[in-house]
Amino acid sequence: MANADTTVRGPARRWVLPERFRGVGQTYGALIALLLLVLFNLLFTKNFLTEQTLYVNLTQVATVVIVATGMTLVIATGGIDLSVGSLMAIAGALAPIIFLSHIPPLENPLVGNTLAFIIPVLVAGVFGLFNGTLVTRFQIQPIIATLVLFIAGRGIAQVVTNGNLQPFTNPGFQYIGLGRPLGVPLQVVLMLVIVALFAWIMRVTIFGRYVLAVGGNESAARLAGVPVNFVKLAVYGISGLLSGIAGLIVIARNASSDANLVGLDMELDAIAAVAVGGTPLTGGRATVVGTLLGALIIQLIRYTLLVHGVPDAAARLVKAAIILLAVYIQRQRRS
Amino acid sequence: MEQAEPLLRMESITKTFPGAVALQDASLTVARGEVHALVGQNGAGKSTLIKILTGAHHRDGGTIIFDGRQVDFHSPQQAQANGVSTIYQEVNLVPFRSVSENIFMGREPRRFGLIDRRRMNDDAKALLARFNIHVDVTQPLLTFNVATQQMVAVARAVSFQSKLVVMDEPTSSLDEREVATLFDVIRQLKSEGVSVIFVSHRLDELYAVCDRVTIMRDGRTVESRPMSEITKLELVARMLGKELGEVRRSGATGFGEGVHHAEDQLLDAEGLQRDRVLQGASLSVRAGEIVGLAGLLGSGRTETARAVFGADPIQQGEVRVDGKAVRFKSPRDAIRAGLGFCTEDRKTEGIIPHMSVRENLTLALLPTLTRYGIVQRDKQQAIVDRFIERLGIKTSGPDQKIRELSGGNQQKVLLARWLCMNPRLLILDEPTRGIDVGAKGEIQALINELADGGLGVLMISSEIEELTEGSDRIVVLREGKTVAELSHEQVTQSAIMGAMAHGQEDAVPAASAAVAAKEGQAGG
Numbered sequence: 001m002a003n004a005d006t007t008v009r010g011p012a013r014r015w016v017l018p019e020r021f022r023g024v025g026q027t028y029g030a031l032i033a034l035l036l037l038v039l040f041n042l043l044f045t046k047n048f049l050t051e052q053t054l055y056v057n058l059t060q061v062a063t064v065v066i067v068a069t070g071m072t073l074v075i076a077t078g079g080i081d082l083s084v085g086s087l088m089a090i091a092g093a094l095a096p097i098i099f100l101s102h103i104p105p106l107e108n109p110l111v112g113n114t115l116a117f118i119i120p121v122l123v124a125g126v127f128g129l130f131n132g133t134l135v136t137r138f139q140i141q142p143i144i145a146t147l148v149l150f151i152a153g154r155g156i157a158q159v160v161t162n163g164n165l166q167p168f169t170n171p172g173f174q175y176i177g178l179g180r181p182l183g184v185p186l187q188v189v190l191m192l193v194i195v196a197l198f199a200w201i202m203r204v205t206i207f208g209r210y211v212l213a214v215g216g217n218e219s220a221a222r223l224a225g226v227p228v229n230f231v232k233l234a235v236y237g238i239s240g241l242l243s244g245i246a247g248l249i250v251i252a253r254n255a256s257s258d259a260n261l262v263g264l265d266m267e268l269d270a271i272a273a274v275a276v277g278g279t280p281l282t283g284g285r286a287t288v289v290g291t292l293l294g295a296l297i298i299q300l301i302r303y304t305l306l307v308h309g310v311p312d313a314a315a316r317l318v319k320a321a322i323i324l325l326a327v328y329i330q331r332q333r334r335s
Numbered sequence: 336m337e338q339a340e341p342l343l344r345m346e347s348i349t350k351t352f353p354g355a356v357a358l359q360d361a362s363l364t365v366a367r368g369e370v371h372a373l374v375g376q377n378g379a380g381k382s383t384l385i386k387i388l389t390g391a392h393h394r395d396g397g398t399i400i401f402d403g404r405q406v407d408f409h410s411p412q413q414a415q416a417n418g419v420s421t422i423y424q425e426v427n428l429v430p431f432r433s434v435s436e437n438i439f440m441g442r443e444p445r446r447f448g449l450i451d452r453r454r455m456n457d458d459a460k461a462l463l464a465r466f467n468i469h470v471d472v473t474q475p476l477l478t479f480n481v482a483t484q485q486m487v488a489v490a491r492a493v494s495f496q497s498k499l500v501v502m503d504e505p506t507s508s509l510d511e512r513e514v515a516t517l518f519d520v521i522r523q524l525k526s527e528g529v530s531v532i533f534v535s536h537r538l539d540e541l542y543a544v545c546d547r548v549t550i551m552r553d554g555r556t557v558e559s560r561p562m563s564e565i566t567k568l569e570l571v572a573r574m575l576g577k578e579l580g581e582v583r584r585s586g587a588t589g590f591g592e593g594v595h596h597a598e599d600q601l602l603d604a605e606g607l608q609r610d611r612v613l614q615g616a617s618l619s620v621r622a623g624e625i626v627g628l629a630g631l632l633g634s635g636r637t638e639t640a641r642a643v644f645g646a647d648p649i650q651q652g653e654v655r656v657d658g659k660a661v662r663f664k665s666p667r668d669a670i671r672a673g674l675g676f677c678t679e680d681r682k683t684e685g686i687i688p689h690m691s692v693r694e695n696l697t698l699a700l701l702p703t704l705t706r707y708g709i710v711q712r713d714k715q716q717a718i719v720d721r722f723i724e725r726l727g728i729k730t731s732g733p734d735q736k737i738r739e740l741s742g743g744n745q746q747k748v749l750l751a752r753w754l755c756m757n758p759r760l761l762i763l764d765e766p767t768r769g770i771d772v773g774a775k776g777e778i779q780a781l782i783n784e785l786a787d788g789g790l791g792v793l794m795i796s797s798e799i800e801e802l803t804e805g806s807d808r809i810v811v812l813r814e815g816k817t818v819a820e821l822s823h824e825q826v827t828q829s830a831i832m833g834a835m836a837h838g839q840e841d842a843v844p845a846a847s848a849a850v851a852a853k854e855g856q857a858g859g
Contacts (some may be wrong), residue, residue: 206705209694216687223646223684224698224752225670284689 030277030293037300045307055185059253061299062187063088063246065292067263068270068277069198070239072291075274076202077232078215078283079135079142081239084270086153087127088247088263091120093157095248096166096257099173113172121244127153128240132233146236150267157259167256177252187249191292194242199288211235215283272298272323298323340403342367342530343388343499348397350383357383359554361397363532365499365547370521370531372541372562375551376574376632376797381534384551385501389421390414402498420492421501428488430477435459437476438491462490466520482513489520493529500524501532506540510611518544536633537814538567538836552576567836568829571631575799577828590779590805598622600658601760601791602674604643607652612638614815615652618793620760625782625792627806629831635815636795637679640762643793644676645669656760670699675753677746679764679795685749686737693719693733696751722751727777743774750778760791767801779805799828811835 041048067084074081098106099116106112127149134145171178179186202208210231213221222228243263251257271281277294279286301322305315343365350358358380365371375381386392388399390408399406401419408414411421428437435456436443443450444458459472468486476484485505492500502521506514521531521544533545541548542562549559550573558565558573565573600621607616616639620626630636641647643654645663654661656672663669666676678684687695697704697715704714719733726747730740737745746766753761766782767775782805786792796802802809803826811819811834819834 204710205708206701206710207708209690209698209701209710212690213687213694213698216689217683217685219684220678220687221698223644223666223676223678225665225667225702226698227667284687 030290030297034293034297034300037297037304041300041304045304055188057296057299057303058188058191059185061295062185062191063249064266064269064273064299065191065295066194066242066246066249067239067266068273068291068295069194069288070235070242071270072274072277072279072286072288073198073202073211073235074142074239075271075279075281076211076215076283076286077235078218079232079235080146080271080281081128081131081236082143082146082267083127083131083149083153084239084243084246085263085266086150086157087124087240087243088250088266089154089157089259090127090160091124091244091247092251092257092262093160093166093259094120094123095173095251096168097160099170100166100168109170109172113170116173117176117248120248121241124244124247125237125241128237128243129233131240132236135236136229136232154259157262161257161259163259165256165258169255174252174255177249177254187253190245190249194245195288195292202286202288207231207234212284212286215285217284269295269298276323339367341365342369342402344400345384345388346398346400348384348387348399349395350387350392351395357554358387358394360556361551361554362556362559363388363549364559365530365532367530368525368528369547370525370533370545372545372548373532373534373551374536374541374548374570374574379551379574380554381551382503383554385421385503385532385534388414389419389501415495415497418496418498419501420495420497420499421503422485422488422492422505423503428476428484428491431475433473433475434463434470434479434487435472437487438462438472438494440491459490462494463487466490466523468516480513482509482516485509485513485517486520489517493524497529499530499532501534503534504536505533506535506537514540536631538570538631542567550574568833571832571836572829574631575832577799577832590783590801595624595786595807598789601656602643602793603653603655603658604639605653605655607639607642607654608650609638609642609647610650612815613642613649615817616642616812616815617817618810620791620793622759622791623786623789624807625786625794625805627802627809628793628795628812629802629809629835630812631835632797634812634835636812637764638815639812640676640764640793640795643669644674644762646676670756673759674762675699675756675758675760676762677749677753677764677766679768681742681745681749681769686745688738689736691734692723692728692730692737692740692748695737696722696733696748697755699752700755718755722755726751726781741770741774743770743778746770746774746778750781754785758790760793761785762793762795764795765797766794767796767798799831802826802831803828
């Protein structure tokens with residue numbers, strides 16, 4: 001029985017990066033895309049090459065990058081965190097309560113502001129650990145486990161603030177969103193520090209290896225003595241902490257906290273940044289720098305479309321198409 | 336009876352998967368109203384043959400004649416419509432729908448274009464009553480135990496007016512009473528003239544319910560006989576491809592000859608129990624000795640290893656290391672106590688595919704290679720270089736991804752993962768499965784050398800040569816229980832096979848006679 005369709009096609013030859021540049025290779029596509037976008041804007045956008053344009057874009061992207069960094073770690077373990085936006089809202093709701101409070105020690109601006117930074121972030125971190133507990137101890141799928149706080153978290157924030165907008169003027173606290181040491185917006189500095197820190201952690205520490213091992217093959221990792229549950233708890237905790245920080249930046253910038261709006265849609269922006277940056281959602285591989293690039297690409301697309309007067313509805317379509325394209329290109333490269 | 340046209344005749348079936356021949360000249364003939372056992376070791380081709388029959392795979396060659404017609408099913412649905420139903424190990428119904436909905440899914444009785452629920456429920460009830468099952472058919476399936484769910488699957492299959500029901504390891508998740516119920520159902524089917532193909536690794540079950548057996552090995556049908564004419568021992572020997580009474584033969588493996596000088600007791604496991612898979616497994620390993628763990632598929636070898644290593648919890652029994660009772664809560668604890676576990680399935684439980692050879696090799700050792708949580712690259716590199724050289728791992732470099740390596744080299748990396756820990760006891764689950772002959776010999780020689788150096792080894796293997804030549808002692812498991820322990824002098828292939836089949840190596844003649852007697856009675 002001769003089968004007509006027996007021509008065996010060998011794997012198509014691909015241009016392969018040298019071994020030591022493989023890691024870079026993963027982020028290569030994103031980098032090229034970003035450079036093309038910059039090039040386009042240099043040619044066609046007025047006043048693109050100004051400090052103001054740079055900082056407008058960077059400040060707008062800072063919170064996404066910070067959240068997406070945590071998301072990268074979670075996704076690297078094979079999970080996902082939908083609760084980030086809600087955790088931002090919780091942190092954003094707590095901070096004004098602390099620094100506007102009239103309890104004696106908190107009335108001191110130094111004490112009040114310090115605690116307004118620390119407590120909300122820690123609370124968001126604890127909620128992150130709650131996510132991690134659902135995923136590890138109760139074996140709930142990450143997408144469902146974090147859906148719990150995605151829904152309930154914003155509710156908690158609304159309850160805490162009675163659903164009211166909390167306006168405030170507090171230069172000490174707002175420094176996190178408005179401060180410009182050496183002319184650079186503090187949130188941009190924060191973003192770069194966080195990216196650098198986690199890129200470093202993923203590269204050189206045992207924790208980074210464990211994150212990738214858990215995402216790469218969980219049962220093999222467990223049998224090799226990797227503390228799988230601890231690693232998972234940790235990544236969700238980190239994602240919570242970083243969401244908390246992002247929440248504070250948002251309210252400081254707005255000079256108000258609105259539990260209904262802080263961090264809205266953030267989970268989608270963060271996941272998009274991770275995906276466009278070259279981290280596969282299946283886990284086992286991760287690039288924090290890629291995530292930064294992914295977020296920058298999305299931001300720059302949004303900016304470009306905006307300054308060229310593309311209507312918002314059309315802009316969304318273009319954005320989606322470009323995300324699809326970016327992820328498609330990465331799929332091609334991986335296989 | 337014999338002259339009647341058989342219900343199913345599969346002849347000279349061949350099937351090739353990329354890189355491997357799965358079936359070569361396999362045949363299967365099932366008479367009407369016959370319960371037919373299909374047996375064979377892992378990879379013998381049973382599943383492939385069944386999948387070809389049910390249309391899940393397409394054959395490359397051969398003919399299938401079913402119910403007098405030549406057939407070529409293109410999908411399990413088509414096979415079902417033509418009278419061939421399959422019941423899988425895992426119940427594949429919809430857990431949230433009711434029992435009756437599951438039975439009639441896709442062909443619900445209708446009235447005025449709507450589902451006629453009353454009729455559907457009545458029909459379902461009547462159908463199940465045939466098998467002496469009385470449940471509330473309006474309740475969702477998931478509210479019932481696995482056995483009942485299994486019965487629902489059977490009822491669904493029968494309701495298609497099936498002429499042939501294929502059961503692929505239907506009993507693996509059932510307890511004894513549930514198995515008995517399933518057997519009643521099978522007998523009921525038989526009395527109604529329906530044929531059953533029954534795949535199971537539990538020999539007792541085959542003898543309890545089957546009329547005839549077809550044995551497969553390496554993609555071929557090696558034998559087809561009435562169940563009453565073959566003893567368990569013969570059955571096992573055919574499955575493994577060994578002649579009865581074949582004597583111990585040396586030199587076929589890389590193990591070499593001689594006994595190891597065994598030292599102090601290292602590991603004791605006694606009466607391990609977990610659910611139905613472990614029912615009193617016991618073994619011991621001394622430093623510097625290789626203990627073989629033998630048993631048929633499903634006898635609980637891997638489960639025993641996992642229990643010892645803390646990968647699965649045990650409900651009863653005790654594990655002692657150096658005479659002290661231990662209770663490992665996770666593999667991490669076992670690793671700290673000096674144990675290592677090289678798993679059977681490299682892909683799902685061994686390699687981290689996207690990580691490099693370097694990271695895969697040092698994964699278990701990593702905690703000792705770090706300072707302040709930072710991996711010390713120079714130390715790591717030194718270890719990796721040493722083991723790549725020592726084990727002769729063929730790789731383009733430590734940065735190469737492990738999934739790009741050949742099976743043998745992946746296995747060497749995984750061995751190195753444990754050897755670099757300097758363990759005291761290494762559990763090797765099928766250490767040479769699926770790797771080429773050269774690498775196989777090398778790995779066997781390495782295991783031998785390690786035992787000479789004082790390492791205690793617990794080796795699980797389905798290859799009789801590997802066990803007889805490699806082991807200083809052999810522990811035989813059967814249905815989750817240690818049934819025999821053979822010292823070096825007692826180790827022969829037939830002794831192992833006897834224990835695998837019957838439980839005790841000395842009970843062979845008696846048991847065969849009993850089987851013959853029983854079958855003689857059943858065959859009438």
